[in-house]
Amino acid sequence: MEEAPNLKVKRPGGGEFYALVWTTTPWTLPASMALAFHPDLEYVLAEVEDGDVYIVAKGRANAVQEETSLRFVKFSEPVLGKVFEGAKFKHPFLDRIEPGVLAEYVTLEQGTGIVHTAPGHGAEDFYTGQRYGIDIYAPLDDEGRFTEGLPEYKGKTVFEANPFIVKLLQERGALVGEGKLSHSYPHCWRCHNPVIFRATEQWFIDLEHDKLRERALDEIAKVKWFPAWGEERMRKMVAERPDWCISRQRFWGVPLVVFYCEKCGELLKDFHALRNVVKWFEKEGADAWFTHSAAELLPPGTKCKCGATAFRKEKDILDVWFESGSTNLAVLKGNLWPADAYLEGPDQYRGWFQSSLLVAMGVRGHAPFRQIITHGWTLDADGRPMSKSKGTGELPAEIVEKWGADLLRLWVTSQDYQTDMRFSEPMVAQLAESYRKIRNTFRFALGNLDGFDPARDAVQDSQLQEMDAWMLYRTGELVEKCRAWYDEYAFHRVFHALHDFLVVDLSAFYFDVLKDRLYTFARRNTARRSAQTTMWRITSALVRLIAPILVFTAEEVWKLLPRAAGDAPSVHMALFPKREELVANVAPDKKRNWESLLDVREQALKKLEEARNSKLINSALEARLEMRASGKTLDLLRSYASWLPQLLIVSQVSVASANGKSPASSAANAVDEIEVRHADGKKCERCWNYSTHVGENQTYPTVCERCTAALAEIERSGNAKSGGA
RNA sequence: GGGCCUGUAGCUCAGGUGGCUAGAGCGCGCCCCUGAUAAGGGCGAGGUCGACUGUUCAAGUCAGUCCAGGCCCA
Incomplete structure (x- = not known):
C-alpha cells in the first residue's frame, strides 16, 4: 500500500456540463482518450451554487461532496450511464475531445462513477479503447519519459511529471478536489520499484488460429486428472485465457526467429531462408542468434519482396513458458511421447501444464500427457506458504541431513499431497x-x-x-x-x-x-x-x-x-x-470366528487391565480367566478353547455356560462374564506360563507339561541330523 | 473483485448413494513387562465434524450465506 494523489478533475461537457473524473495517476491524463461510464448505474446532474452542473454517479454524490469543495444544491432525475455513450467531453488541458464510453468495470466503491480511460496505459482501458476504435496513445519512451505534450511535462519521467500535471490542472481550474489515498500499486517483483503500464507491440499466438483453443479443450477432456477438479480448472483457464503473448523484452534468452527488411520494414516470410537459422542453432545453440549478424544467419541471396537484401533481427526473446512448454518434445523421443503423467503444483495450471499443452497442440496436435497429477502447496507449521525470501523455507537437503531421506519421503507420503501440505519439526518428530x-x-x-x-x-x-x-x-x-x-x-x-x-x-x-x-x-x-x-x-x-x-x-x-x-x-x-x-485356505466361517475372537480379546484385555490396577496380577500370564457365555458366543469359545490362552496371552482360560444369567452386554460376541483370577499352579521357568503340572517331570522339574514335551522334542531332533534353525 | 481448491480430536488421516452414543494411528496420561529392550504390551482421557441458516422424521454427509487459508488471475 502506498499513498497516491486522489484527484477529482472536471471535464467540460458539451455546454454547461462538467463530468467529474477521479484518478490516482495524474501522469496518465495526457494519454486520456475517453471517459467511461457504467451502462446500468444511475447518474445525476448535480448543480452547485454558481450554476455549474456536474455529472456524477448518484451513489457517489454525497461522497464527492465530502471529498471536494463542491456543494450540490440541486439534483436532476437520475439517468442511466448508457445515455452518455458518445457524449463529447473536453480534455482538461489538451486540445482533445473525449467520447463517453461504457464499461462494466466502473464501480461505486471509489471516485465519481466516471473513469478516465487511457488505452495506452492499462489492460482494461486498452480493451475499452479497442471496442470503440480509439487510438492507443502512449507518449512515453522506454525510460518512461514523455516524448510529446505540453512543456510542463514533456521530457520528464512519469513520476517526475505527476506534480506538474496536478499544477496544470489547478491552473486550468479543472481540479475540484485533491486528497491522498492508500492503495496497492503494482511493483516489480524483483527490484520492487513501482511499474507503469505502457502499451507496446508484442508477438502473440492467436488462440483461435487453426482452432487451437477448441482443439486444446477437446484434448483436456481426454486427459485423466488427479484430482478430478483439475479438468474443470484447466478447461476454464484455457477457454477464457487471452491470446498468448510470447515475446519478452530481455537481453538474452531463446530468440524469436524473426527478421525485418531494413528498407521497407516488412517481415521476412521466406520460410526456406528462415530454416537456415536452425542449422546455426544445431551447431552453436540458440546463442548463434546473438553472436552472428542477420546476413550470416540467413542464406546468401535472401531477398525481401521489395528487393532489398539487408535485414535486422528481432530483439525480443521468447517467453520462458514457451520453452518449458516444449520440454516434452525434447525429452520424450519417439514412442515415449506423450508422457504418462505430469506432476506439479496448482500454479502450473497457468504455467507448465498449459504451456506444454498449447505447444504440443501446435506441434503434434495432441496433449503431451495422459494424466495430470497436482500436488498441494507446501506450507509451514502456521499454514503459510514456504518462502525463501521470508525465511520460512525448509530445504529438502537439510531435512534429509537431519532426519534421513526415508523420513522426508514418509512426510510426503503420510499426508494427502493433493491438498496443501504442512511441514513442522514436531510433525516430523512424530513421524520419526x-x-x-x-x-x-x-x-x-x-x-x-x-x-x-x-x-x-x-x-x-x-x-x-x-x-x-x-x-x-x-x-x-x-x-x-x-x-x-x-x-x-x-x-x-x-x-x-x-x-x-x-x-x-x-x-x-x-x-x-x-x-x-x-x-x-x-x-x-x-x-x-x-x-x-x-x-x-x-x-x-x-x-x-x-x-x-x-x-x-x-x-x-x-x-x-x-x-x-x-x-x-x-x-x-x-x-x-x-x-x-x-491366500491360504480359510473357510468364510473361520474368518468370521477369528474376527469374533478379536472382539472377545478386546473384552478380556479390559478385564485384565482392571485386575492389574487392583494389583491382583501384574503380567497377564499370572491370570486365569473364567468366561461365561451363551448362545453362539459360547459355541465359539468352546470350539476355540485350546486357542484362548495363547490368543489372550494368559495362562489359563475356562469357559462355561452363562446359565441364563442376564448378559452383561447386548453387543454381538459379548461374553456375559469374564472373571480374572490368579492363575493356578506355579510359573514355568521356561515359558512363564502358570501350570499345576510344574514339577511333575523329574527330568525337567522347573517346567510345565508343554515345555516338557517341547524339550523332549528338541532332544530327539538334537540327536537327529542337523536341520537348521 | 473473479475462477478453482481446502477446513473432522494436539498431529496425520478414515468416514460410497444423509440414519445407531463420529472412527484409526501417532502424541499425551496412567499401568504392566523385561526373552523385539535407546524395545514390547494394556487401559484411558481428548472432537459444538470452520460458523450460521435452511431442506429432511433424520446432516460430518444435501443447499445457501459467511469466516479462515491456498493457487491463479484482476
Whole structure:
C-alpha cells in the first residue's frame, strides 16, 4: 500500500456540463482518450451554487461532496450511464475531445462513477479503447519519459511529471478536489520499484488460429486428472485465457526467429531462408542468434519482396513458458511421447501444464500427457506458504541431513499431497516415532526368521495353523487395497493402512501372540514353522508394498529377509505382491470366528487391565480367566478353547455356560462374564506360563507339561541330523 | 473483485448413494513387562465434524450465506 494523489478533475461537457473524473495517476491524463461510464448505474446532474452542473454517479454524490469543495444544491432525475455513450467531453488541458464510453468495470466503491480511460496505459482501458476504435496513445519512451505534450511535462519521467500535471490542472481550474489515498500499486517483483503500464507491440499466438483453443479443450477432456477438479480448472483457464503473448523484452534468452527488411520494414516470410537459422542453432545453440549478424544467419541471396537484401533481427526473446512448454518434445523421443503423467503444483495450471499443452497442440496436435497429477502447496507449521525470501523455507537437503531421506519421503507420503501440505519439526518428530515402530516390527520379524530357509522350512498351506492362515488372508486383503490406492496415486492411504497393520495387527497382536510358539516350541515343530512361514510371507509382501515409500529401509529389510529362489536381488526390482500369493485356505466361517475372537480379546484385555490396577496380577500370564457365555458366543469359545490362552496371552482360560444369567452386554460376541483370577499352579521357568503340572517331570522339574514335551522334542531332533534353525 | 481448491480430536488421516452414543494411528496420561529392550504390551482421557441458516422424521454427509487459508488471475 502506498499513498497516491486522489484527484477529482472536471471535464467540460458539451455546454454547461462538467463530468467529474477521479484518478490516482495524474501522469496518465495526457494519454486520456475517453471517459467511461457504467451502462446500468444511475447518474445525476448535480448543480452547485454558481450554476455549474456536474455529472456524477448518484451513489457517489454525497461522497464527492465530502471529498471536494463542491456543494450540490440541486439534483436532476437520475439517468442511466448508457445515455452518455458518445457524449463529447473536453480534455482538461489538451486540445482533445473525449467520447463517453461504457464499461462494466466502473464501480461505486471509489471516485465519481466516471473513469478516465487511457488505452495506452492499462489492460482494461486498452480493451475499452479497442471496442470503440480509439487510438492507443502512449507518449512515453522506454525510460518512461514523455516524448510529446505540453512543456510542463514533456521530457520528464512519469513520476517526475505527476506534480506538474496536478499544477496544470489547478491552473486550468479543472481540479475540484485533491486528497491522498492508500492503495496497492503494482511493483516489480524483483527490484520492487513501482511499474507503469505502457502499451507496446508484442508477438502473440492467436488462440483461435487453426482452432487451437477448441482443439486444446477437446484434448483436456481426454486427459485423466488427479484430482478430478483439475479438468474443470484447466478447461476454464484455457477457454477464457487471452491470446498468448510470447515475446519478452530481455537481453538474452531463446530468440524469436524473426527478421525485418531494413528498407521497407516488412517481415521476412521466406520460410526456406528462415530454416537456415536452425542449422546455426544445431551447431552453436540458440546463442548463434546473438553472436552472428542477420546476413550470416540467413542464406546468401535472401531477398525481401521489395528487393532489398539487408535485414535486422528481432530483439525480443521468447517467453520462458514457451520453452518449458516444449520440454516434452525434447525429452520424450519417439514412442515415449506423450508422457504418462505430469506432476506439479496448482500454479502450473497457468504455467507448465498449459504451456506444454498449447505447444504440443501446435506441434503434434495432441496433449503431451495422459494424466495430470497436482500436488498441494507446501506450507509451514502456521499454514503459510514456504518462502525463501521470508525465511520460512525448509530445504529438502537439510531435512534429509537431519532426519534421513526415508523420513522426508514418509512426510510426503503420510499426508494427502493433493491438498496443501504442512511441514513442522514436531510433525516430523512424530513421524520419526512411527518410522521407528515400523522398522522395529520388521526387525522383529527378521530376527525370528534367522536361519529360516523358505525352501526347506516353509510349511504347506494345508499345514498352516488356522490363525496363521487367517492372518495371511488379512494381509491379502491389505495387499489388494494398497494396490488399488497405488493405482490412483493415493499414497497416504497406502502408508496409513500399512502403518496401522504393522503396528496394530502385527506388532501389538499377531507377533505378540506368536512369541509363545516362536520361543518355546521346538525349532522344527510344525506349529513354529507355521508361524515362521506366515511371518516370512507377510513380511515379504509388506516390504514390497512399502518399498516406494521407505526406499532405503525396505531395501535393508529385503537384503536380510530369507529369500526364495528367483526372488529379485533388490526389493525395488521385485514386483508388488498379489493377493493370490497370500491366500491360504480359510473357510468364510473361520474368518468370521477369528474376527469374533478379536472382539472377545478386546473384552478380556479390559478385564485384565482392571485386575492389574487392583494389583491382583501384574503380567497377564499370572491370570486365569473364567468366561461365561451363551448362545453362539459360547459355541465359539468352546470350539476355540485350546486357542484362548495363547490368543489372550494368559495362562489359563475356562469357559462355561452363562446359565441364563442376564448378559452383561447386548453387543454381538459379548461374553456375559469374564472373571480374572490368579492363575493356578506355579510359573514355568521356561515359558512363564502358570501350570499345576510344574514339577511333575523329574527330568525337567522347573517346567510345565508343554515345555516338557517341547524339550523332549528338541532332544530327539538334537540327536537327529542337523536341520537348521 | 473473479475462477478453482481446502477446513473432522494436539498431529496425520478414515468416514460410497444423509440414519445407531463420529472412527484409526501417532502424541499425551496412567499401568504392566523385561526373552523385539535407546524395545514390547494394556487401559484411558481428548472432537459444538470452520460458523450460521435452511431442506429432511433424520446432516460430518444435501443447499445457501459467511469466516479462515491456498493457487491463479484482476
